[in-house]
Amino acid sequence: xxxxxxxxxxxxxxxxxxxxxxxxxxxxxxxxxxxxxxxxxxxxxxxxxxxxxxxxxxxxxxxxxxxxxxxxxxxxxxxxxxxxxxxxxxxxxxxxxxxxxxxxxxxxxxxxxxxxxxxxxxxxxxxxxxxxxxxxxxxxxxxxxxxxxxxxxxxxxxxxxxxxxxxxxxxxxxxxxxxxxxxxxxxxxxxxxxxxxxxxxxxxxxxxxxxxxxxxxxxxxxxxxxxxxxxxxxxxxxxxxxxxxxxxxxxxxxxxxxxxxxxxxxxxxxxxxxxxxxxxxxxxxxxxxxxxxxxxxxxxxxxxxxxxxxxxxxxxxxxxxx
Numbered sequence: 001x002x003x004x005x006x007x008x009x010x011x012x013x014x015x016x017x018x019x020x021x022x023x024x025x026x027x028x029x030x031x032x033x034x035x036x037x038x039x040x041x042x043x044x045x046x047x048x049x050x051x052x053x054x055x056x057x058x059x060x061x062x063x064x065x066x067x068x069x070x071x072x073x074x075x076x077x078x079x080x081x082x083x084x085x086x087x088x089x090x091x092x093x094x095x096x097x098x099x100x101x102x103x104x105x106x107x108x109x110x111x112x113x114x115x116x117x118x119x120x121x122x123x124x125x126x127x128x129x130x131x132x133x134x135x136x137x138x139x140x141x142x143x144x145x146x147x148x149x150x151x152x153x154x155x156x157x158x159x160x161x162x163x164x165x166x167x168x169x170x171x172x173x174x175x176x177x178x179x180x181x182x183x184x185x186x187x188x189x190x191x192x193x194x195x196x197x198x199x200x201x202x203x204x205x206x207x208x209x210x211x212x213x214x215x216x217x218x219x220x221x222x223x224x225x226x227x228x229x230x231x232x233x234x235x236x237x238x239x240x241x242x243x244x245x246x247x248x249x250x251x252x253x254x255x256x257x258x259x260x261x262x263x264x265x266x267x268x269x270x271x272x273x274x275x276x277x278x279x280x281x282x283x284x285x286x287x288x289x290x291x292x293x294x295x296x297x298x299x300x301x302x303x304x305x306x307x308x309x310x311x312x313x314x315x316x317x318x319x320x321x322x
Contacts, residue, residue, distance in 0.1 A: 001025045004071040004112070006058060006104065007078025009042055010035050011189040012117065012181070015223045016075065016230060021048055023231075028052045030067065031078065039319065041188060058100040064107045073234055075115040076104055076161075081154065082192045083279060090153030097157035105168040114176040115234055116165045120248070120286055121155040122180065127283045135219075137289040138180070138244050151281040166242045175238035179230060182248030182288040186223030186308065187315030194256065195220065196320075198263040199313045204322055207271035209264065213278025214257030219287040221249035222308035225301045232297035246288040249301040253287050262306060266313045 003020050007013045008029030018041070020027050029045070033055060045051045056063035058078050078100050080086075080093045101116070108114060125143035126132030132140045142159060144152050162178050169176040185195045201209065229247045236243070254262075257275070264270065278284075293299050303311075 001072045002070060003027050004067075004074045005029050006074070006076045006100070007031055008075075009033055009053070010077060011186070012184060012223060012226060013075070013077040014041055014045075014188065015186065016077070016227050017045055017051070019227050019231060021045065021051060024050075026050045028054065028068065028071070030054045030056050030058065030063070032057045035190065039188075058103060059096055061103060064103050067107070069109070071112045073115070074104070074108060074112045075117070075230075076101060077117045079117065079157070082190065083151075084192050086154045087150050090150040093153040094157045097154070098160050101161035101164055105164055108168075108172070108174060110173045112174060113234060113238070114165065114169065114174060115230060116161055116176065116178045118158045118162055118178050118180045118244075119155065120180055120182040120246075120288065122159055122162075123286075124155060124281075124283050125152065127285070134285045135250055135287040135289040136246075138246060138292055149281070162244065169242050176242040177233050178242060178244040179233065179247045180244065180288075181221075181226060182246060183218050183220045183286060184223055184226045184247070185220050186312055187319075189223070191320065194218075194259070195263065195309060195312055196316055198260055199267070199309075199316045200320065200322060202263055202267035202269055202313075203317055205269065205271075207269075208274040209260065209271040210274045210276050211257055211260045212276045213282055214255065214260070214273075214275045215284075216256050216278050216282060217253055217285040217287070218256065218259075219249055219251075219253040220259075220305055220308070221247065221301065222303035222311070225249060225303050228302070229293060229297065229299050232299055233293070236296050243296065245293050245296065246290055247293065248288040248290065250288055250290050251301050252305045254305060259305075259309075262309055263313065266310050
């Protein structure tokens with residue numbers, strides 16, 4: 001199989017690339033390397049004969065004009081993500097994420113199957129308003145409470161992408177899957193997400209140890225489980241309509257206070273905890289209902305939170321500058 005990974009040098013993209021290469025497939029990675037680290041993980045892929053790596057900006061039509069064709073599967077994983085990016089430059093978030101999706105849909109043909117990476121953030125407005133239950137299924141309302149608020153720019157860009165994929169797939173006749181990721185974490189995801197951020201502060205010996213939003217609840221999904229879900233979804237026979245499916249882990253919901261204690265135990269340190277308010281706009285609880293994913297693929301999360309935190313912490317201790 002030939003697979004095209006758009007944003008394949010980023011967090012989920014590189015983990016997926018390694019899995020597909022391990023399974024014997026030919027992989028082409030396209031990335032502008034604004035987020036992906038040119039590290040040993042990527043270097044290991046460069047040396048593989050069944051991997052091609054292309055540097056390109058997916059917001060520029062020239063990048064698309066130069067791309068090869070003939071892929072069996074295409075994954076759009078490229079996006080501007082992260083709370084700091086969303087808050088500091090929401091216009092860039094909307095522009096980059098939307099243009100990458102729209103250019104892809106102009107370029108794609110009916111001979112490939114598409115995976116579009118979306119997000120659980122599409123539910124944040126509804127959860128805040130009390131009209132969306134948690135655990136959350138795919139058929140609940142998606143709500144943008146205030147399009148002027150920077151925090152909604154990421155969800156808005158992904159909802160536009162979802163709608164564009166659904167309607168273009170129907171018009172052009174290619175099969176597609178929309179995966180709404182729920183709190184995926186793991187090695188190599190940068191420093192602006194909760195588990196790496198807690199890990200790095202623990203490694204720096206912070207004491208007292210600040211814990212933001214200790215009473216907020218999340219269900220974290222290790223990236224290896226997320227990749228397994230993606231691979232399984234892309235192997236499900238197409239039904240003629242785009243599948244919108246949650247990807248996550250509903251087995252071990254935790255609050256941020258307990259998560260911080262787990263990270264500190266993993267680090268072998270025991271600082272005084274200093275509770276602080278949650279970041280502005282953060283939802284109080286997030287957990288997916290995975291009934292649809294299970295029915296389609298038989299997926300069950302395999303990496304426990306304790307094991308996943310240990311793997312993530314060990315990677316940041318070894319490879320991330322402090």
